[in-house]
Amino acid sequence: MPLSPLFRPLSYDAVPGWADDDHLPALDAFRRSALRVLEKPYRSGALGVSFDGFEAAYRDSRETQFRDDAGARAFFERHFAPALIVPEPSGHGFVTGFYEPIVQASPVRTARFTVPLLSRPDDLDDVDDGNRPPGMDPSFAFARRTPAGLVEYFDRRAIEQGALAGRGLEIAWLESRVDAFFIHVQGAARLAMTDGSTRRVTYAAKTGHPFTAVGRVLADLGEIPLAEVTMQSIRAWLARNPRRVDEILWRNRSYIFFRDAAVADTELGPVAAAKVPLTEGRSIAVDRLLHTFGTPIFVDAPSLTAFGGQGFRRLMIAQDTGSAIVGPARGDLFAGSGDAAGEIAGVVRHAADFYVLLPRPLLEQQR
Numbered sequence: 001m002p003l004s005p006l007f008r009p010l011s012y013d014a015v016p017g018w019a020d021d022d023h024l025p026a027l028d029a030f031r032r033s034a035l036r037v038l039e040k041p042y043r044s045g046a047l048g049v050s051f052d053g054f055e056a057a058y059r060d061s062r063e064t065q066f067r068d069d070a071g072a073r074a075f076f077e078r079h080f081a082p083a084l085i086v087p088e089p090s091g092h093g094f095v096t097g098f099y100e101p102i103v104q105a106s107p108v109r110t111a112r113f114t115v116p117l118l119s120r121p122d123d124l125d126d127v128d129d130g131n132r133p134p135g136m137d138p139s140f141a142f143a144r145r146t147p148a149g150l151v152e153y154f155d156r157r158a159i160e161q162g163a164l165a166g167r168g169l170e171i172a173w174l175e176s177r178v179d180a181f182f183i184h185v186q187g188a189a190r191l192a193m194t195d196g197s198t199r200r201v202t203y204a205a206k207t208g209h210p211f212t213a214v215g216r217v218l219a220d221l222g223e224i225p226l227a228e229v230t231m232q233s234i235r236a237w238l239a240r241n242p243r244r245v246d247e248i249l250w251r252n253r254s255y256i257f258f259r260d261a262a263v264a265d266t267e268l269g270p271v272a273a274a275k276v277p278l279t280e281g282r283s284i285a286v287d288r289l290l291h292t293f294g295t296p297i298f299v300d301a302p303s304l305t306a307f308g309g310q311g312f313r314r315l316m317i318a319q320d321t322g323s324a325i326v327g328p329a330r331g332d333l334f335a336g337s338g339d340a341a342g343e344i345a346g347v348v349r350h351a352a353d354f355y356v357l358l359p360r361p362l363l364e365q366q367r
Contacts, residue, residue: 003048003366006328007083007356015082015355016300017313023072026296026315027061029279033294033319034058036276042293047328049292053362076296076315080357085329093329095301097348098186098285098322099341100269103179105172105191113173115180120205120257121164124153127208142208153207155253171201171258178238181249182231184256187322188270190263190337201258202270209253211323217251231346254323269334272320280336281307285320290328293318299331301352306344329354
């Protein structure tokens with residue numbers, strides 16, 4: 001598979017801030033993917049970064065102990081060469097942020113906890129080009145199985161009005177519909193249960209309906225200027241307009257189903273699409289159809305200061321994806337878990353340049 005012409009190869013000296021980053025945390029995140037692929041390889045993305053090209057780097061990261069930044073930086077420079085992604089038409093990419101909410105929850109419905117998180121229904125089937133019914137939008141990856149065949153699944157409005165009631169799908173119960181909605185957007189959460197225990201839920205499946213950003217909806221309605229749309233401004237608007245919550249949230253027909261996941265390490269985030277725990281400030285969600293999981297990507301977002309410092313120039317590892325993450329230079333930065341991480345993630349909407357680290361064996365094959 002040839003490399004995409006969107007890649008513009010260059011030297012590490014041309015990557016802004018490369019030498020100033022702390023590469024060891026990125027290598028720790030990279031190693032988690034290197035251990036994961038021993039069980040199952042990642043699928044290669046359409047940009048042409050073949051999974052096979054990572055073999056030497058994965059092996060080295062598993063077998064060698066790296067104790068400082070100098071060694072980690074040398075590792076990446078030894079195994080990879082940078083290439084700027086030049087997307088059309090703007091020439092620049094764009095980053096947002098995501099995090100793992102921590103919310104209170106109950107294992108049973110109570111007068112206070114009335115909003116459920118649901119597990120995957122047994123009539124929800126995966127859909128691909130081999131079984132997609134004629135006329136069903138090709139973006140749908142899930143559908144509802146009926147005696148007459150596959151049809152579109154119930155959307156957010158139908159489910160919240162009771163389409164799945166009585167089927168025992170409730171994993172846990174929350175107090176706030178808005179909290180539940182943002183857990184759907186983030187795709188995972190840590191639950192502080194009323195009995196004192198801690199649970200984690202993560203994405204299991206979705207209805208298949210396209211994701212609609214409610215921030216864009218509010219901007220189009222003239223309720224919030226687009227430049228001021230953040231998670232915080234959306235939450236504030238919904239709090240001021242409780243009678244319009246259904247109207248706005250139901251515009252996003254997509255609905256997420258969850259599964260229980262272990263909390264093996266409270267310092268790490270949830271296990272995401274690449275099947276490894278996310279690393280705060282080092283894991284990035286990308287367009288899964290284009291990118292190959294495990295790829296190191298150096299992100300240069302000079303105007304992004306929410307993570308601290310004068311700007312965001314940091315090596316990230318592609319370890320997650322999302323419905324709203326579409327395009328070769330589009331990424332979602334994992335900010336961590338809890339309210340402080342949410343304050344960071346909620347304001348990240350910045351132009352950025354993406355420098356993909358391409359495996360050197362892959363570049364040799366292209367010559």
